[in-house]
Amino acid sequence: MKERKIIFILGLLIFIFFNNPILASQLKRSYLILNLTDLNDLPKANRWLFKYHAQDTININGPILAGYSTYRALPIPEGGEKYGAYNWRMTEHYWREDPFSMEDELNQGTAMSEVWVEGYNEMIGNPIASTKRADWGVQDNKNAHPAAFVFVNRKIDDDFKGYGLTSDDGPFYRFVVALKYPTGVKEDEGEKWFYNNFIPEIIKQKDLLRCFSYKSIEPKTSPFVRIVEFWYKDSKTWKKNWIEETPNVKKPTWAKSNDIFPYLTPYKDIVSIFLEEHAERDFLRDGTEYHFTN
Numbered sequence: 001m002k003e004r005k006i007i008f009i010l011g012l013l014i015f016i017f018f019n020n021p022i023l024a025s026q027l028k029r030s031y032l033i034l035n036l037t038d039l040n041d042l043p044k045a046n047r048w049l050f051k052y053h054a055q056d057t058i059n060i061n062g063p064i065l066a067g068y069s070t071y072r073a074l075p076i077p078e079g080g081e082k083y084g085a086y087n088w089r090m091t092e093h094y095w096r097e098d099p100f101s102m103e104d105e106l107n108q109g110t111a112m113s114e115v116w117v118e119g120y121n122e123m124i125g126n127p128i129a130s131t132k133r134a135d136w137g138v139q140d141n142k143n144a145h146p147a148a149f150v151f152v153n154r155k156i157d158d159d160f161k162g163y164g165l166t167s168d169d170g171p172f173y174r175f176v177v178a179l180k181y182p183t184g185v186k187e188d189e190g191e192k193w194f195y196n197n198f199i200p201e202i203i204k205q206k207d208l209l210r211c212f213s214y215k216s217i218e219p220k221t222s223p224f225v226r227i228v229e230f231w232y233k234d235s236k237t238w239k240k241n242w243i244e245e246t247p248n249v250k251k252p253t254w255a256k257s258n259d260i261f262p263y264l265t266p267y268k269d270i271v272s273i274f275l276e277e278h279a280e281r282d283f284l285r286d287g288t289e290y291h292f293t294n
Contacts, residue, residue, distance in 0.1 A: 026153070026154075027066060027094055027095065027096060027154045028094070028095045028098075028151050028152065028153065028154060028217065029067075029092060029093070029094050029095075029151070029152050029153070029154050029214075030092065030093045030094075030095065030149065030150065030151045030152070031090060031092060031148070031149075031150045031152065031176070031178065031227050032090065032091040032092070032093070032147055032148075032149050033086050033090050033147065033148040033149075033150075033176070033178060033271060033272075033273050034086060034088045034089050034090070034091070034124055034147050035086035035087055035088055035124065035125055035145040035147075036087055036088045036123060036124065036125075037122060037123060037124070037125050037141065037143050037144045037145070038123075038143070039087060041119075041123045042088070044117060044123070045088065045117070045123060045124075047117075048115075048117035048120075049070065049089075050281070050288070050290050051290040052114075052115045052117070053114065053115070054068075054070075054281070054283045054288045055288045056112075056114045056115055057114075057283070058283060058284070058288060059112065060108055060110045060112060060113075060114065061099055061108065063096075064095055064096040064097045064099065065093060065094070065095065065096070065284065066094040066095070066096055067092065067093065067094030067282075067284060068091075068092075068093050068094070068282070068283045068284050069091070069092050069279035069280075069281065069282045069283065069284075070089055070090070070091040070092075070279060070280055070281055070283070071089055071090045071091070071092075071275045071276065071278075071279050071280055072088075072089050072275075072280045073086060073087055073088055073089050073090070073273050073274060073275065074173075074235070074274040074275060074276060075235075075274075076274065077235040077238060077239050077243075077274065078239060078243065079239060079242065079243035080272070080274065081266060082242075082243070082262075082266055083177065083242070083262065083266060083270055083272045084145070084266035084267040084268070084269075084270045084271040084272055085272050085273065085274065086145065086148075086271060086272065086273045088124075089273075089280075090176060090273050090275055092279075094154065095151075098151075098218070098219055100133075100219075102219055102220075102221075104131075105131065105132050105133045105221070106131055106133075121135075122144070124146070124147060125141075125143075125144035125145045125146045125147070126144075126146050126147075127139050132221070133147065133149050133221050134146050134147035134148065134149040134221050134222045136222060136223055145267045145271070146222070147222065148178040148222050148224055148271045149221040149222050150178055150214075150216050150221075150222060150224050150226075150227055151216060151217050151218065151219060151220075151221070152214035152215065152216060152217060152227055153214060153215075153217060156212045156213070156214060157213060157214050157215050158199075158212060158213040158214075159212045160199055160203050160211040160212060160213065161203045161208060161209075161210060161211040161212075162208075162209050162210035162211060162212075162231070165209065165210055167277075169209070170277055171233065171234075171276070171277060172209065172210065172231040172232075172233070172276075172277045173231065173232045173233060173234050173235060173237070173238060173274065173276070174229055174230075174231055174274065174275040174276070174277065175229070175230040175231070175232065175238055175242075175272060175274060176227065176228075176229050176272060176273050176274075176275060177227070177228045177229070177230070177270060177271070177272045178222070178224040178226075178227055178270070178271045178272070179224060179225065179226060179228065179264060179269060179270045179271075180223050180224045180225045180269050180270075181225070181254070181264075181269065182254065182255075182256075182257075182258070182264070182265065182269055184254075185254045187225055189254060190225070190252075190254070191225075193250075193252040193254075194226075197249055197250045197252070198249050198262075199211070199213075201247050201248055201249045201250075202230070202247055202249070205241045205247075207232055207233070207237045207240065207241055208230060208231070208232065208241070209231045209232060209233065210229070210230070210231035211228070211229065211230050211231070212228075212229055213226055213227065213228040213229070214226060214227045224271070235274070238274075246261050247261060247262075249261055249262070249263075251263055
């Protein structure tokens with residue numbers, strides 16, 4: 001009888017926790033890594049972001065946004081394409097709750113909808129008729145690389161190297177990577193290679209200043225299973241450690257068609273972007289005013 005009471009109380013506490021939005025909610029971070037299919041669209045893309053989209057995002061999602069910043073991609077260093085380097089920007093959000101349902105990613109349950117620039121899907125690498133935030137469906141254009149939209153916990157899941165650095169230790173050249181494992185490879189099998197072979201070899205690099213990672217969580221808007229950040233002092237140091245001296249990471253048994261490090265297909269299994277530490281615009285702190293030449 002006593003055991004039944006304990007089980008009942010535990011069940012009641014679990015029910016209350018998961019049905020109370022204040023108790024159950026946990027701040028999430030999202031990485032939105034974006035590429036332009038054609039850099040000719042850069043002025044149009046930036047204009048849409050700063051003139052319309054940022055303001056729309058705050059108007060629509062303001063009550064659930066705790067942070068909202070965007071970083072312009074640095075020039076892709078020689079060899080960056082080997083790691084699926086993206087050319088436009090990374091936008092980060094901090095969410096108090098999920099912004100949309102997976103059944104209808106464009107409907108955020110608010111009175112107003114967003115303004116979309118003409119040709120948005122083609123511009124950022126989505127299939128033309130897609131209604132997804134990031135659509136990784138098959139398409140013909142080899143230059144079209146959809147957004148890597150990855151939700152993670154606010155706090156770092158795996159802190160591999162460099163804990164304790166401060167802003168005085170910079171500047172930092174951020175190599176931000178979203179990765180998954182090839183089709184047919186079980187995630188736990190890929191993760192064993194990541195933890196036992198990949199990371200131990202990378203953190204041996206003397207030039208690597210900081211390395212940490214997050215596991216992807218719901219909502220899953222792209223196929224990637226984790227985000228990893230590697231920080232260096234500049235692009236030449238990155239090139240030395242990833243191109244000139246390719247990391248001596250053991251090839252996984254599941255790498256059938258990719259015999260060369262990183263054993264992952266660029267723009268499919270691995271996507272990356274090169275960033276500064278400083279955001280181009282922190283929209284919640286700096287505002288969304290759009291100024292133009294006179």
